[in-house]
Amino acid sequence: MTDPNSIPAPDGPPGLALAARQPAAGASRKAAAATAANFTSALPYILVPVLFILSLTFIPGYFSKGSIVSLLILASLLGLSSLGQTMTIIAGGIDLSIPAVIGLSDIIVTQLYYRHWSLPVIFLAIAALAILIGTISAVSSVLLHVHSLITSFGMSLVVSGIALEWSNGQTSGAVPGWLTSGVSAIGHTGPLPIPLIIIVWAVASVLAVGFMRLTRIGRETYALGANPVAARLAIVRSTWTLVVVFSISALCAAMVGVFFAGYSGIPDPTVGEPYFFLTITAVMIGGTSLLGGRGGYLRTVMGALIVAELTTLLVGVGFNASFQELALGILVIALTSSYGRELKVAARI
Amino acid sequence: MNAVAEASRLVIDGMSRSFGETRALTSASLRVRPGEIHSLAGENGSGKSTLIKILSGVLRPDAGTLTWEGDVRKHLGSPSGAQGLGIATVFQETLVAPEMTVRDNIYLGTDRLFRYGRRKGEEVAGARQALGYLGLDGLGLERPMWTLSLAERQLTTIARAIIRPWRLLILDEATSALDAHHRDRLFDYLRLARSQGKSVLFTSHRMDEVLGLADHITVLRQGATVATMAVSEASRRGILGHMSGRADIIEVISAGPGPDGAARGDPRRRPDAGPQAGPRPVLHVAGLALRATSAPITLEIRAGEILGLAGLEGQGQVEFVECLAGLRRAASGQVQALGEGGQARAVHSYRGANRLGIRYVPRDRRHEGLFGPLSVFDNFAVTLWSDFNRLGLLRRRVARKRFEEFTQSSRLVSASPGRPISILSGGNQQKVLLGRWIAMRPRVLVVNDPLRGVDANTKEELYGLFRRLAADGVPIVFLSTEIVELLTLTDQIGVFHEGSLVAMLPTETSSDTDVVAAMFGDGERGASRNGANDG
Numbered sequence: 001m002t003d004p005n006s007i008p009a010p011d012g013p014p015g016l017a018l019a020a021r022q023p024a025a026g027a028s029r030k031a032a033a034a035t036a037a038n039f040t041s042a043l044p045y046i047l048v049p050v051l052f053i054l055s056l057t058f059i060p061g062y063f064s065k066g067s068i069v070s071l072l073i074l075a076s077l078l079g080l081s082s083l084g085q086t087m088t089i090i091a092g093g094i095d096l097s098i099p100a101v102i103g104l105s106d107i108i109v110t111q112l113y114y115r116h117w118s119l120p121v122i123f124l125a126i127a128a129l130a131i132l133i134g135t136i137s138a139v140s141s142v143l144l145h146v147h148s149l150i151t152s153f154g155m156s157l158v159v160s161g162i163a164l165e166w167s168n169g170q171t172s173g174a175v176p177g178w179l180t181s182g183v184s185a186i187g188h189t190g191p192l193p194i195p196l197i198i199i200v201w202a203v204a205s206v207l208a209v210g211f212m213r214l215t216r217i218g219r220e221t222y223a224l225g226a227n228p229v230a231a232r233l234a235i236v237r238s239t240w241t242l243v244v245v246f247s248i249s250a251l252c253a254a255m256v257g258v259f260f261a262g263y264s265g266i267p268d269p270t271v272g273e274p275y276f277f278l279t280i281t282a283v284m285i286g287g288t289s290l291l292g293g294r295g296g297y298l299r300t301v302m303g304a305l306i307v308a309e310l311t312t313l314l315v316g317v318g319f320n321a322s323f324q325e326l327a328l329g330i331l332v333i334a335l336t337s338s339y340g341r342e343l344k345v346a347a348r349i
Numbered sequence: 350m351n352a353v354a355e356a357s358r359l360v361i362d363g364m365s366r367s368f369g370e371t372r373a374l375t376s377a378s379l380r381v382r383p384g385e386i387h388s389l390a391g392e393n394g395s396g397k398s399t400l401i402k403i404l405s406g407v408l409r410p411d412a413g414t415l416t417w418e419g420d421v422r423k424h425l426g427s428p429s430g431a432q433g434l435g436i437a438t439v440f441q442e443t444l445v446a447p448e449m450t451v452r453d454n455i456y457l458g459t460d461r462l463f464r465y466g467r468r469k470g471e472e473v474a475g476a477r478q479a480l481g482y483l484g485l486d487g488l489g490l491e492r493p494m495w496t497l498s499l500a501e502r503q504l505t506t507i508a509r510a511i512i513r514p515w516r517l518l519i520l521d522e523a524t525s526a527l528d529a530h531h532r533d534r535l536f537d538y539l540r541l542a543r544s545q546g547k548s549v550l551f552t553s554h555r556m557d558e559v560l561g562l563a564d565h566i567t568v569l570r571q572g573a574t575v576a577t578m579a580v581s582e583a584s585r586r587g588i589l590g591h592m593s594g595r596a597d598i599i600e601v602i603s604a605g606p607g608p609d610g611a612a613r614g615d616p617r618r619r620p621d622a623g624p625q626a627g628p629r630p631v632l633h634v635a636g637l638a639l640r641a642t643s644a645p646i647t648l649e650i651r652a653g654e655i656l657g658l659a660g661l662e663g664q665g666q667v668e669f670v671e672c673l674a675g676l677r678r679a680a681s682g683q684v685q686a687l688g689e690g691g692q693a694r695a696v697h698s699y700r701g702a703n704r705l706g707i708r709y710v711p712r713d714r715r716h717e718g719l720f721g722p723l724s725v726f727d728n729f730a731v732t733l734w735s736d737f738n739r740l741g742l743l744r745r746r747v748a749r750k751r752f753e754e755f756t757q758s759s760r761l762v763s764a765s766p767g768r769p770i771s772i773l774s775g776g777n778q779q780k781v782l783l784g785r786w787i788a789m790r791p792r793v794l795v796v797n798d799p800l801r802g803v804d805a806n807t808k809e810e811l812y813g814l815f816r817r818l819a820a821d822g823v824p825i826v827f828l829s830t831e832i833v834e835l836l837t838l839t840d841q842i843g844v845f846h847e848g849s850l851v852a853m854l855p856t857e858t859s860s861d862t863d864v865v866a867a868m869f870g871d872g873e874r875g876a877s878r879n880g881a882n883d884g
Contacts, residue, residue, distance in 0.1 A: 066667045216734040223731045226720035233717055234785065235703050294722040342530050 040338040044302035051309040059316035069185045076201035079304035081256040082279040084249025086300040091245050092292030094149035097254040102272025104163040105257025108265040109305035110173025113203035130254040134247035140237045163269035179262035208297040226293025287339050358383050358548045364413030373399040375572040386549040388563035393830050396572040401521045404439035406431030435516035439507050439523040447495035455509045464531035480506035485536035499526045520551040554661045556869040593865040628652040631824050637682035639668045643848030650824045657839030658828040665848040673795050674709035675702030706792025718782045732785045755784040776807030795826045832861045846870045
């Protein structure tokens, strides 16, 4: 999808093109600085195969379709829930309501399907609710002049309150069989021997990357996150942009909630809780800056794969859950501190 | 030297100070005697503020000596060091703690680890006395600072300075927010202090204050002292001539510019500035009063005209361009864009102004213009997407073509448009920010000091860019803090003073002395020339 003549978007995988364009004479230091900057920003793309090879080396019998599909299902759940998060962070905000929306959506599917509602109606209701939640987070942040950190957190409390109230005492629920197989390692999608969620994630990834690079609102998201004051003066539609990215974020979370319902089949409003920090971890490891305006979804795809691989690797060699968190924490600090080093003044033209 | 020092409270000699490449002070000298009110004068950027910061201990000079009451020093160490010597300073910005009370603000910085040695009653009495001198007898001492008016806040910062034992009081544009009554009370107090042998050093943008209050005046230009004289022997024009560096032509100018008609005629670009003939008016400013107290401005900006705007810091010129761009509402009056057929549409908002083709380039590149992490091309194209999209999908090819067009016409140095904008120099960044709007084919371009921090070569290129744009019929409103720039580029220069447009000077027949005179409110010539406020 990348035309060689087109202008590379700032989130694109850094290639050698940049280094090759450096003038050969009298610019070796500039070239070295640029190469170093390229190397750190290419790290996530390197880590994905490296961690995979480590898993193959240290976990006996790891190279099988079953284990790779399991890995991808794990990555898909995280990748989908981080999709909208990437966009809200690029826009200079953050969405803390993702776990709550996952929980609510899980409840709605299991409860309403149990009561024999038709699936299209259920999905439409969930989508409408997600858009409403995202819009409220975004609009209240604009109207009240507070960071979306606060409004989405408030939204999160409201949504999880509703989910808890609704699920109170309920232990029975139901989901369609195809949804269960959609998140199972032996699931099929039509003729393909791949579970539905992986296909959904792949399609969503292509759409998200294209959305950020090729649409007006995608570019406005970057501008808004890079400098909100300048964005206003450059007639960027700030409110509309925030409404769109927060709605996308809530829609993605709702989708993940539906898949989680497929996992267990019973209502569980707390199912999204780990995603409070995991989405932010995936975004940060990929190299999207919390400062806004930098990064992209392709990076978060790598981030989600890295988190899934690292978790699998650590479990495979026998470390427990607390050690996994510790390793993720170290990785976040090590990687983010190496990103975003801007070129020195001496290297300017 | 010694004899001089003995008769002086403060002597500055050969003082210099640089900030990186910028030489703010080159060789400043100054002598303040006991029992004297001394005025420090100079244009924007002449080094006044730097010198005052050195005298208040905020900055240390690179070279030069400072003799305080006979002691030769290299610097004053720190603000509290300067205070300890008896130097009290009131800065231009009213520095207050808004949540604290008036009394706490007045006594700010006088405490040690704990408040001790001072009773509340003493504090109240001291504060009352200081405020009383300044005509604020009735001000509640326990009111939080943020509830005060700007003038009251400014007077409170002066009170803060004068409750300390001082022998030299420095006032840096400290009267800018005061009305006539409070200013007179302050001046009475300063004269009283003078009679007690104390010294005052002040800067002011009002020439009448300088002439009415000061005993001596020292003029700085480009970081150096160019004249020191007794006010009784100085003339208005003499002072202005020293400030603008054109003392040699003062006499010629004060002989008068000749009849009005001759001054107005500009053979080169604007054959006749009369309302009927000449290029089509594009923008109409109708009775725009920037502040409640300022005179309404009525003027027309015509196709291809470059209108310069000048004024000392905070005199209304920035508010004016913000009104043109729809970023600010004036106290009264309107800005109207005139269509081809002459129909007028008022500017109500920034977005509205943009729909009418009025494009604004802000002053602060870094905070209001640039998208630091984004590429050169993204920075350029951000404004284009509103027009160049099909159902929300970008029409990159058209935008790319506009970018190439602009790169060539502006000689933008940029090997690859995909690299971050932060690798460009300030001048090239400015080109991209201008290009952002030029590519949108503006009907009016409003630029707020666009050449600040731009190197000389790039400046020349940007002049060329503005001239070509004007030749294509786009009027440009060009605010600048550099008079030379205005004289080089513009057709006429509107000068602001205290919120009003006080002069409209045709560039062809004006000198920088004329501009400086108008900036200091010496509008006798400017106003008579080309009735700026005739609306």
